[in-house]
Amino acid sequence: MILSVCGKGGVGKTTVSAVAAQALSREDGRRALVVDADPAGGLAVALGLEPRKTLNDVRKEIIEEVKAGGRDEKDLAVSLDYLLAEALTEQGNLALLSIGRPEDAGCYCKVNVILKDAIEGLAGRFDATIIDAEAGIEQVNRKVLSSVDYVLLVSDTSAKAVKVARTIKGVADQMIGGQGTGLLVNRARDADEAGAVERGTDLDVLGWVPEDDTVRRFDGEELSFLELPDCPARAAIVTALEKTGLI
Amino acid sequence: MALFEEQLTEVRNLLDGWRGSGSGRDFDCSAREPWPDGPSLVLEEETALELGNPSAASISLLIWSEGGGVEDGKVTLVGPDVAEAASASVPFGQVVIAGGTFPDEYESYRDVRDAVYDTRLAGFSVRTMPSRQSVWCRVSRDAAGRGFSLVDLGAALIDSLKSLDGVSGAQVVFVTAGVDEVKKLAGAAAGAQRIVDAMMKMYSEENYDCETCEYQDVCDTVMDLKKIRQKLAEGKGSG
Numbered sequence: 360m361i362l363s364v365c366g367k368g369g370v371g372k373t374t375v376s377a378v379a380a381q382a383l384s385r386e387d388g389r390r391a392l393v394v395d396a397d398p399a400g401g402l403a404v405a406l407g408l409e410p411r412k413t414l415n416d417v418r419k420e421i422i423e424e425v426k427a428g429g430r431d432e433k434d435l436a437v438s439l440d441y442l443l444a445e446a447l448t449e450q451g452n453l454a455l456l457s458i459g460r461p462e463d464a465g466c467y468c469k470v471n472v473i474l475k476d477a478i479e480g481l482a483g484r485f486d487a488t489i490i491d492a493e494a495g496i497e498q499v500n501r502k503v504l505s506s507v508d509y510v511l512l513v514s515d516t517s518a519k520a521v522k523v524a525r526t527i528k529g530v531a532d533q534m535i536g537g538q539g540t541g542l543l544v545n546r547a548r549d550a551d552e553a554g555a556v557e558r559g560t561d562l563d564v565l566g567w568v569p570e571d572d573t574v575r576r577f578d579g580e581e582l583s584f585l586e587l588p589d590c591p592a593r594a595a596i597v598t599a600l601e602k603t604g605l606i
Numbered sequence: 607m608a609l610f611e612e613q614l615t616e617v618r619n620l621l622d623g624w625r626g627s628g629s630g631r632d633f634d635c636s637a638r639e640p641w642p643d644g645p646s647l648v649l650e651e652e653t654a655l656e657l658g659n660p661s662a663a664s665i666s667l668l669i670w671s672e673g674g675g676v677e678d679g680k681v682t683l684v685g686p687d688v689a690e691a692a693s694a695s696v697p698f699g700q701v702v703i704a705g706g707t708f709p710d711e712y713e714s715y716r717d718v719r720d721a722v723y724d725t726r727l728a729g730f731s732v733r734t735m736p737s738r739q740s741v742w743c744r745v746s747r748d749a750a751g752r753g754f755s756l757v758d759l760g761a762a763l764i765d766s767l768k769s770l771d772g773v774s775g776a777q778v779v780f781v782t783a784g785v786d787e788v789k790k791l792a793g794a795a796a797g798a799q800r801i802v803d804a805m806m807k808m809y810s811e812e813n814y815d816c817e818t819c820e821y822q823d824v825c826d827t828v829m830d831l832k833k834i835r836q837k838l839a840e841g842k843g844s845g
Binding site (some may be wrong): 390422427428429431433434437438440441442444445449451452454467484485 | 645646647649650653667719720723733734735736737739742796802803806807810811
């Protein structure tokens with residue numbers, strides 16, 4: 360199963376993704392790929408992992424391979440498999456792949472297609488894949504996430520964040536199609552505030568996550584969410600993830 | 607000089623040395639029960655033995671012989687096997703030699719190469735980086751516990767190669783004895799890669815201007831490459 364966590368910037372996607380990764384890390388026998396698709400790289404920090412190489416580094420190396428010539432598609436495919444494995448940061452049953460920040464100019468559509476195929480192939484070897492998507496609709500719109508099974512929309516209680524979530528669902532329905540979609544309302548003061556959000560949207564609301572001092576402390580002190588203890592926010596996120604079928 | 611003649615001679619000399627010093631062990635795998643195929647993902651925490659990690663020495667070499675001399679069905683281990691390794695990660699050298707007839711060099715090379723690339727065994731992950739001539743493998747604890755040996759890998763590679771038209775025999779050499787032993791393969795691997803790169807360039811770029819080609823030195827040494835070039839140039843002229 361491939362689950363992508365999407366939403367407006369600053370609503371807590373990375374926290375939800377990190378808790379999802381932690382929940383999967385506790386499931387013996389299941390191997391999970393965690394993709395930090397936000398160029399800011401917040402998920403790696405949240406998990407206390409330090410990638411030595413990013414997907415963008417892999418992309419640059421493959422471009423150099425293409426430029427050097429003498430490599431057919433099969434050579435490039437096995438090279439990409441090798442480089443992607445080098446880019447994985449492993450922790451127990453988890454493997455993190457960070458997208459990194461593209462710095463070079465120019466169009467490398469063919470390389471990007473090869474990369475997308477390779478990531479989908481890589482995801483196919485894991486039991487579950489979580490993608491912490493870039494804020495907004497761009498990655499969905501550009502079909503970067505075309506093989507996602509479930510789009511977990513995250514918003515806070517602001518009308519703007521819920522509206523962005525609604526927009527993302529519309530784009531996902533058009534560009535992906537057939538995927539599951541649900542909204543998780545993050546950082547609600549109480550059930551009344553979360554209920555108000557639910558009444559104001561046609562999105563399927565999976566649940567709401569309370570403000571939580573433990574999560575705030577882990578964020579503030581850059582502690583690894585892989586060590587996050589049981590707390591109300593964690594429990595709410597895990598309950599929502601169970602509804603998606605991820606865990 | 608035939609296509610990989612120099613590399614074959616180099617590998618045979620190394621094999622003689624390893625066998626002479628008692629560090630090379632030969633296994634006949636012609637009647638060996640095949641190890642089952644299976645998924646190729648092995649995570650670090652599941653790994654019993656890692657071979658050729660990118661931070662360790664790793665050299666992979668694939669060559670062929672049309673003139674005989676291939677020790678068909680033989681796997682030679684230079685260094686510890688999976689169950690014998692003293693550490694969880696060892697340097698790795700892999701030499702695959704196919705014997706037979708390879709009339710269409712480029713297509714033959716791709717077939718032989720793909721047969722190696724596509725060998726997938728349960729509990730064993732393998733990744734190849736052609737431009738670095740390196741191969742990176744992991745043996746899962748489960749596979750190691752069930753007795754997986756590098757001889758099983760060698761046998762699978764030999765079976766895969768011998769399923770190809772034109773391949774009449776194959777042998778494999780694995781080196782795990784240490785960085786210095788693995789690095790003895792570096793010259794042969796680099797030479798083979800230059801020949802393959804030159805061949806790939808001829809076919810993919812269709813540019814037969816020797817004066818501007820960076821592989822001119824290779825073609826000057828390996829006469830078979832000149833024959834390929836001539837064949838391709840004539841084909842282009844008649845087309």
